[in-house]
Amino acid sequence: MxxxxxxxxxxxxxxxxxxxxxxxxxxxxxxxxxxxxxxxxxxxxxxxxxxxxxxxxxxxxxxxxxxxxxxxxxxxxxxxxxxxxxxxxxxxxxxxxxxxxxxxxxxxxxxxxxxxxxxxxxxxxxxxxxxxxxxxxxxxxxxxxxxxxxxNSDQRQVLHLAAVFVNNFTNQLYRIGHEITESEGAEFDLLKPLILETAKKIQDLSPYKAQTGPAKRNDKKTLKKHLSILNNQDHKAIYNLLTKSIQKTHNGR
The missing domain is CATH 3.40.50.720 (NAD(P)-binding Rossmann-like Domain)
Structure with missing residues (x-):
């Protein structure tokens, strides 16, 4: 005991x-x-x-x-x-x-x-x-x-740092997504199966291989349209930052 x-x-x-x-x-x-x-x-x-x-x-x-x-x-x-x-x-x-x-x-x-x-x-x-x-x-x-x-302490500290990215920051992105859907009266709940599928995919795939979306495809028209829809300047800045990060990872841009 x-x-x-x-x-x-x-x-x-x-x-x-x-x-x-x-x-x-x-x-x-x-x-x-x-x-x-x-x-x-x-x-x-x-x-x-x-x-x-x-x-x-x-x-x-x-x-x-x-x-x-x-x-x-x-x-x-x-x-x-x-x-x-x-x-x-x-x-x-x-x-x-x-x-x-x-x-x-x-x-x-x-x-x-x-x-x-x-x-x-x-x-x-x-x-x-x-x-x-x-x-x-x-x-x-x-x-x-x-x-x-x-x-060891060094390994634990980087695990904690990574956890902030995959949990705390991701949750804030959920919050932004919720604000965006609310702006036009769309239902955030419709996104929940997508959230679950995204989490499920990385059980079998690396995050690198699981990446999809307009930033990876470099779909310029869609990227431009999304930015035109966003009214919140903070949301625009986050969208641009993450888009550039994805493009740098997958397209070397």
Whole structure:
């Protein structure tokens, strides 16, 4: 049995808590947050606290907090030589206070607190300073059904950067698409099968081979017409930037 203490009450912390409570060989011994209000909903399920000095003994302490809070929180923990990990994609493992057995337990996925999530679709990227700790974190990830990948800080940081492009930036493009359809009363929902098919294609094809559209074809009339339809100057700039990027990739332009 692996005992875990979660520190933080955001999206990642909440999803990890729910996953751990369903796992057969994991126990959440305590849940900490500097404010108890977000945790009150769970107070009948798990011991909650807002006092670091009242933290219970655990095998692993997971800091699921904002990137800027990781170093300071790890320094404030009133113990040493315990496995303390953060869940960030961009924070170096050495930003954790060296009094701890430092590690990273990074779930590579987009988290929304109210959305259902199957951890079988959430790769856990693990890094440890001490080699023996890797096996404990791997067992913890496998207990919730996640695929496990051993990565170093540099690899994790570029994965996180790439994730911003394929997730956060893509979602913003969805938002722009939604604004464009709304401008003429068209239904954005009609685009959802296309969104799913685009995501499905890259399961079998590289993004390079999956690329289609007027920019790749260098269809000048269509490109010009699209720009004439766009009234928002930011949308025009994004359209031009991405068009040039696609053309440079596929046509050397």
């Amino acid at each position: 692996i005992t875990v203490t979660i520190l933080g009450a955001g999206n990642v912390a909440t999803h990890l808590y729910k996953a751990f409570t369903k796992a057969n060989n994991v126990t959440v011994s305590q849940w900490y947050n500097r404010s108890l209000k977000p945790l009150n909903h769970y107070k009948n399920e798990v011991d909650i606290t807002d006092d670091l000095n009242h933290l219970k003994e655990a095998d692993v302490y997971i800091l699921a907090v904002s990137d800027d809070a990781v170093a300071e929180l790890s320094e404030k923990l009133p113990f040493e030589n315990k496995i303390v990990v953060h869940t960030s994609g961009s924070v170096n493992v050495h930003d954790l206070d060296k009094k701890h057995n430092r590690g990273v337990f990074y779930p590579l996925q987009s988290f929304s607190k109210t959305a259902q999530l199957d951890f079988a679709n959430v790769p856990i990227c693990i890094e440890t300073v001490n080699k023996p700790d890797y096996h404990i974190l791997k067992a913890l990830a496998l207990a919730i059904g996640s695929p496990v990948k051993k990565v």
